[in-house]
Amino acid sequence: MRPTIGVFGSANLDHVVRVRSAPRLGETITGRSYEKVVGGKGANQALAAARAGADVRMVGAVGDDDGGLAIRSVLNRGGVDTSGLATKPGPSGTAHITVDENGDNSIVVVPGANAEVRSLTDAHRAALAGCDTVLLQLELPIRAVVEAARYAHGAGVRVVLTPAPVVPLSADQVALADVLVLNEHESAELSGVAEPRAAAQALVVMGVGVVVVTLGERGSLCVAAGADEVVEEPALPVRAVDTTAAGDTFAGCLAVALAEGQDLRAATHWATCAAALSVQRVGASPSMPDRAEIERLAGSR
Structure with missing residues (x-):
């Protein structure tokens, strides 16, 4: 049975410039190419989860501009239910x-229209009700994100939080996450501990059920409440072309695997394979693999 995943998060139109090397402060350089693609951590995770085999509901806001139309169209074509995606006067996020x-x-x-999502509405609650998992990030106003986490937590819905861009969170707010997916920098910021393994363990002590710290080329590590073992997953040896949506692909696919009942080690491996496929392609939403591609790579390892 396909899991149902709600995503309460941002939706942007990405303006992507490719260069040989990034400009230094005050420097003007010539780019190699320019394109517009749908992104935002919420939309990215929604598309990743949908392509990985879940029924996905996107909750948030876009503007009443061409960008908003483009974002909604791409999500709809990707199989994402956008009935919870409001249209606000003004520009979409970019x-x-x-x-x-x-x-x-x-x-x-x-942020554009994303900044207008200041609290949880009845429409938001209706979209999130009945989901197996809710994916959250921090590109919407923090008050609304915390409210969504509390609502889902109280309804018995698994909360998967990617705390990016990282902002200070209280221990009570951190503990609303059943699964915390974050990078090394974010784990240090939230826990106050620099070493990733110790940071993950500190976050579990705060009340998080599972902490997954992504480590780039060094793979990832997972710490679960009540478990003595630290699950370590190596990165796959691939040549990265664009890492823009790798973390969102990982989080979206991890949520699907866990909702389907995979254990933590298998789910982390599956999500790692998805992220490895995504970095070999250009763009945020266009880079995300479908379920068949993930399963082929996961089965070959």
Whole structure:
């Protein structure tokens, strides 16, 4: 049975410029290419989860501009239910992304309509009700994200939080996450502990059920409440072309695997394979693999 996953998060139109190397402060350079693609951590995770085999409901906001139409169209074509995606007067969110020849990126986000999602509405609750899992990030106003986490937590819906861009959270707010998926920098910021394994363990002590710390080329590590073992998953040896949506692909696919009943080790491996496929392709939403591709790579390892 296909799991149902709600995503309460941002939806942007990405403006992507590819360069040989990123410009230094005050420097003007010539780009190699420019394109517009749908992104935002919420929309990225929604598309990743849908392509991985879940029924997905996107909850958030876009503007009443061409960007909003493009975002909604791409999500709909990707099999994502956008009935919970409101249209607000004004511009949609945008992200301005520079990608160098090594696939590394720098990003400036202008929230646009995302900033208008200030609290949880009845329409939001209706969209999230009955989901197996809710995916959250921190590109919407924090008050609304915390409210959504509390609502889902109280309804017995698994909460998967990617705390990016990272902001200070209280221990009570952190504990609303059943699964915390974050990178090394974010784990240090939330826990106050620099070493990733110790940071993950500190976050579990705060009340999180499962903490997954992604470590880039070093793979990832997972710590679960009540478990003595630290699950370590190596990265796959691939040549990265664009890492823009790798973390969102990982989080979306991990949520699907866990909702389907895979254990933590198998789910982490599955999500790692999905992320490895995504970094070999250009763009955020266009880079995300479908279920058959993930299963082929996961089965070959």
